[in-house]
Amino acid sequence: MKDVLAFCAYLLLPLIGIGIWRLPSIRRFDLGGRLAAAGAAGAAIVAALLALLSIASIRWSRGVVFPVVAVIAAIGIYLARPLKRSDAPAERRDPWAIAALAVAAILVVYGLLTARMTCGDLHFFWGPKAVHFYRDGGVTVSFLGDPNAARMNPGYPLLLPLLYAWSETIAGQFLWWSAVLSTALFLFGSVALLRSTARDSRGAVLMCATLAYALAVADAAGAGEPPLIFFETLAIVAVTFIREPRDQTILAGLGLAGAVMTKIEGATFVIAVVIAMLILRRSPKRTLFIALPAAVLLGAWLGFVRFHDLSEYYRGAAMPIYFAALPGTLLTLAKAAGYELYGLPWLAPIILFVLGPNRRNGILPMTIAVLTFMAAVFFYIHLPDPTWWILSSAPRVLLTPLTALLIASAAAWRSNGDLSYSPGHGVVS
Amino acid sequence: MDVRRPSRETLRTVVTFVAAAALAVALVRRYHALGGPYLEFPKTVQDHVAPTPYPSRDVILLAGAAAEIIPRGSTVTAIQPSQAPDYDVTHYLTAAGMMPRYRVVPPAFTASDPAALPQYVLAVREPFTNPHYRLFRQIPEGRIYEVVH
Numbered sequence: 001m002k003d004v005l006a007f008c009a010y011l012l013l014p015l016i017g018i019g020i021w022r023l024p025s026i027r028r029f030d031l032g033g034r035l036a037a038a039g040a041a042g043a044a045i046v047a048a049l050l051a052l053l054s055i056a057s058i059r060w061s062r063g064v065v066f067p068v069v070a071v072i073a074a075i076g077i078y079l080a081r082p083l084k085r086s087d088a089p090a091e092r093r094d095p096w097a098i099a100a101l102a103v104a105a106i107l108v109v110y111g112l113l114t115a116r117m118t119c120g121d122l123h124f125f126w127g128p129k130a131v132h133f134y135r136d137g138g139v140t141v142s143f144l145g146d147p148n149a150a151r152m153n154p155g156y157p158l159l160l161p162l163l164y165a166w167s168e169t170i171a172g173q174f175l176w177w178s179a180v181l182s183t184a185l186f187l188f189g190s191v192a193l194l195r196s197t198a199r200d201s202r203g204a205v206l207m208c209a210t211l212a213y214a215l216a217v218a219d220a221a222g223a224g225e226p227p228l229i230f231f232e233t234l235a236i237v238a239v240t241f242i243r244e245p246r247d248q249t250i251l252a253g254l255g256l257a258g259a260v261m262t263k264i265e266g267a268t269f270v271i272a273v274v275i276a277m278l279i280l281r282r283s284p285k286r287t288l289f290i291a292l293p294a295a296v297l298l299g300a301w302l303g304f305v306r307f308h309d310l311s312e313y314y315r316g317a318a319m320p321i322y323f324a325a326l327p328g329t330l331l332t333l334a335k336a337a338g339y340e341l342y343g344l345p346w347l348a349p350i351i352l353f354v355l356g357p358n359r360r361n362g363i364l365p366m367t368i369a370v371l372t373f374m375a376a377v378f379f380y381i382h383l384p385d386p387t388w389w390i391l392s393s394a395p396r397v398l399l400t401p402l403t404a405l406l407i408a409s410a411a412a413w414r415s416n417g418d419l420s421y422s423p424g425h426g427v428v429s
Numbered sequence: 430m431d432v433r434r435p436s437r438e439t440l441r442t443v444v445t446f447v448a449a450a451a452l453a454v455a456l457v458r459r460y461h462a463l464g465g466p467y468l469e470f471p472k473t474v475q476d477h478v479a480p481t482p483y484p485s486r487d488v489i490l491l492a493g494a495a496a497e498i499i500p501r502g503s504t505v506t507a508i509q510p511s512q513a514p515d516y517d518v519t520h521y522l523t524a525a526g527m528m529p530r531y532r533v534v535p536p537a538f539t540a541s542d543p544a545a546l547p548q549y550v551l552a553v554r555e556p557f558t559n560p561h562y563r564l565f566r567q568i569p570e571g572r573i574y575e576v577v578h
Contacts, residue, residue, distance in 0.1 A: 100449050107456050115471040116463050118478050120485065124519060128526035135529045148534045151518045152525070174526075176474045202445045209449035213456050219478055341455050348448035355440055413441060 006171035006178035010039075010163070010185050016069055017041025019076030020254075021083070025247035033196020036189035037251065038076075040234050043227070044258055045072055047162040051139065059137035065169050097201035101191070104208040108187060111216050112180050119396075122179060122222030125152040130164030131174045141308050155305045155312025157298075159261040160224050179222045186226035187211055190233040190403070194410060197241035203410025206352070210345045210406055211399070217339045218395035224263040225396045229403050231258030232269055236365050236407050239277060239290070241414075249289045256294035261301070264313055268379075269400055270294045272371035280364050319382045329380045332387050336394035345402060349409035356412025365411060369404035376401070484509045484516065485523045487553045487570035492527035494568050499531075499549050499575075506536040507551035510558070524551055543576050550574040 020026060020041040026034055049068060053060055077083070111117040129152055132143050139162075144154040163182075168174045190211065195204035211229065220226060235255025242248045256273060259266035270291055277287040305312050339345050353362055376397050380386040435443075460467070463477045471477060475486040488507050495505065507524040508517055517536050525533035540546050543561050550557055553571040556564075562574040 096446065100446065103453055104449070107453060107460075111456070111460060113470070114460070114467065115474050115476040115478065116460050118474045120475070120478070120483070120519070123475065123485065123489065123526055124522040128522055131526050131529045148532070149525075151522060151535075180474050202441060205449050206445050209452040213452040213459075216456055216459055222474065340459075341452070344448060344451060344455075348444060351444055352441060355437060355444070357437060 002171045002173060003175050003177055006167045006173075006175035007181055009167035009170035010178070010182045012170075013042030013046065014038035015042065015073050015076075016045050017043070017076065018073065018083075019079040020250075021076075021080035023247045023250060025242050025244050025251070029196035030192075032188075032192030036192040036196070036230075037234070039185070039189055040231060040254055040258060043159070043163055044254060046166045047159045047261065050162045050165060051158065054138035054140070057138075060134070060165070060169060061137070062169060065166075094201045097205050100205045101201075101208050104205075104212045105184070105188065108184050108212045108215075109181075111212075112184055112221055113177075115180070117183070117216045117219060117221040118180055119218075119220050119223035119225075121224070122176070125156070126160055126223060127164065127174065127176060127179060128152055129161040130168060130179075133161055134165045134168040134174065144310050145308055150311050153313075154310040155314070156224075156264060157261040157266070157301055159258065160227055160263075163227070176222075183215065183221040183226040186230040187215065190230050193230075193233050193237050194407060197237040198407075198410045198414060200410050200413065203406070203413065206348060206409065207403075207406045210348065211403065213341070214339055214345050214395065214399055214402060217341075218399060220396050220399065223396065225399050228259055228262045228266060228269075229399055231255045231262060231266070232400055233403055233407065235259060235269075235273060235290075236368060236404055239273065239281075240361070240365050240407060240411050245286065249286060252290040253293045256291060257297055260294040260298045265397060265400065266294075267298055267314065268375045269368075269372060270298075272368050272375060275371060276364055276367040280367060317379070317382075321378075322381050322384045325381045325384055325386060326377075329377060329386055329390065332390045333377065333380065333394055333398075336390055337398055339395060346405065349402075349405045352409040353405070353412045356409065358414060359412045361414050362408035362411035365404045365408035369401040369408060372404060373398070373401040484512070484553045485519050488520050488523045488551065489527060491551050491553055491568065491571040491573070492524040494566075494570075495524075495549065495551055495573050496528045496530070498566060499573065501530045502532065503548040504532045504534050505549045505551065506534050506547040507553065508536045508557065509553045510555050520551075520553060543578050546576050548576050550576075 014035045017038040017040065020038055021034055026037050029037065050060060053064065058064060133139050136143055139158060143149055164174065164179055167178055191204050191208045194207050195201060215221065215226065232255065235252045238248050238251035238255060242251060256270050259269050274287055274291050278284060302314060337343060337346065353359060353366065356362060380390055383389060462480065464480045473486050473489045475489060476482060492507065505524060505528060507520040509520060513536065521533055521535055534547055538546060538559055546561055550562055551571060551573055556572060557574050561576055563577050564572055565575040566573040
């Protein structure tokens with residue numbers, strides 16, 4: 001029963017973030033995309049609430065958290081009215097795509113429930129941090145600064161442990177299986193966001209199949225990568241497919257803020273998005289607004305970490321670079337990037353991108369893919385021999401450029417960039 | 430002879446579904462390679478991440494069992510003696526997540542004063558030999574030792 005409650009905590013996130021349905025672009029999403037976008041907003045709201053309670057030294061408890069969350073959800077429902085079906089024109093059903101998505105979903109859930117995809121990091125630090133936060137009734141400096149917890153990466157951003165703590169608050173204890181299963185929600189949410197914004201079931205099929213496989217090979221379930229990919233997908237599809245300025249800014253800003261507060265790599269991702277937008281969109285003001293929430297949150301977090309002298313790895317970029325390690329790094333990275341399948345996860349979207357009739361639409365996500373891939377190489381050559389580091393982490397680290405590539409391949413098949421607003425669009429058949 | 434070139438959309442459909450099918454087959458093969466049982470709910474979330482379960486999987490069970498029998502608030506650590514100090518971090522952090530009511534500390538056994546040593550040691554899979562400790566309990570996944578004062 002507690003497992004069900006703990007998992008339901010994640011299912012409640014869209015209700016908490018439902019206010020985001022007020023955005024006109026989201027009204028044009030299909031139901032899956034609307035739920036995913038609201039889930040992203042809900043996750044951000046819950047994490048922010050728990051963090052604020054900790055800052056205010058108010059102990060987490062159901063009596064405190066539930067009423068606040070209920071009020072936020074009620075306001076959200078009010079803002080989102082009328083809660084009618086999507087404004088988008090009815091789509092032609094694509095039974096083959098639906099069948100393929102169902103197969104991928106079944107395989108993912110099977111892999112999760114039989115413990116074939118779990119990341120060790122869940123048990124090494126993501127889970128233990130959440131367990132201790134919940135037990136302490138909040139995020140405490142005494143725990144983060146405890147030398148015995150120094151190997152739990154106390155300087156890592158907090159969004160995922162806070163989401164796990166939210167689940168604990170609902171269930172009354174930390175349930176490891178619910179944390180593992182949340183990976184499925186983050187994956188399906190990513191796929192739904194692409195399908196909704198690109199109006200493209202075929203692109204969604206490739207994304208679901210590819211990420212399902214890559215997450216399994218990377219053993220990423222329960223770790224930071226699934227929510228990271230989810231927020232990164234939100235940011236990329238927003239800047240790629242949504243043209244309405246306000247909506248694009250809000251959704252991309254939410255995606256970047258979520259990414260930067262999920263993992264250290266989220267900061268690299270934000271930089272990649274900013275560079276890509278400055279080069280390709282040449283809109284510094286819009287780019288600034290999109291990146292601002294992430295920059296503020298990251299700055300506040302780094303200030304907290306430094307003020308309390310917590311161990312962190314953000315300064316890794318300032319370490320010496322070993323250019324002699326570059327050839328070996330590239331070779332090892334190529335091996336890891338093969339995902340034990342001759343690189344098929346990369347080849348299929350690259351082929352589709354090249355074949356795509358409108359490659360220009362995919363240039364922005366493709367640039368993000370290239371930049372984040374280069375960032376991975378840049379960080380790996382900070383060790384004279386990063387072989388072990390690459391082999392143990394690259395399948396997870398490369399999920400970010402892989403996701404951006406998948407989105408690029410879908411964008412290359414759209415007839416224009418503003419798919420949320422193009423009249424008469426339908427599923428590609 | 431009417432030979433039509435496949436349209437781009439047809440090509441896309443073929444590439445997408447062939448790739449998706451190949452990825453699904455590869456995923457099934459991976460699941461199979463990780464070993465059975467295939468239709469049984471595992472004991473821990475780490476049971477099948479490798480063909481041979483990692484010691485940290487046994488730490489999950491060992492720490493869970495220890496949390497039922499040793500006094501709350503005790504200092505505890507976890508190791509695999511033959512591998513120490515490698516994987517020490519893996520083991521004691523895993524125990525830390527399973528034992529929130531205890532003070533789980535890194536393994537350090539050099540102190541001459543027993544009062545400075547962890548009160549309990551979870552030794553996964555193998556016996557732990559240290560004159561300051563004696564066997565407290567044994568379960569299939571390992572042994573629990575307590576410090577001797």
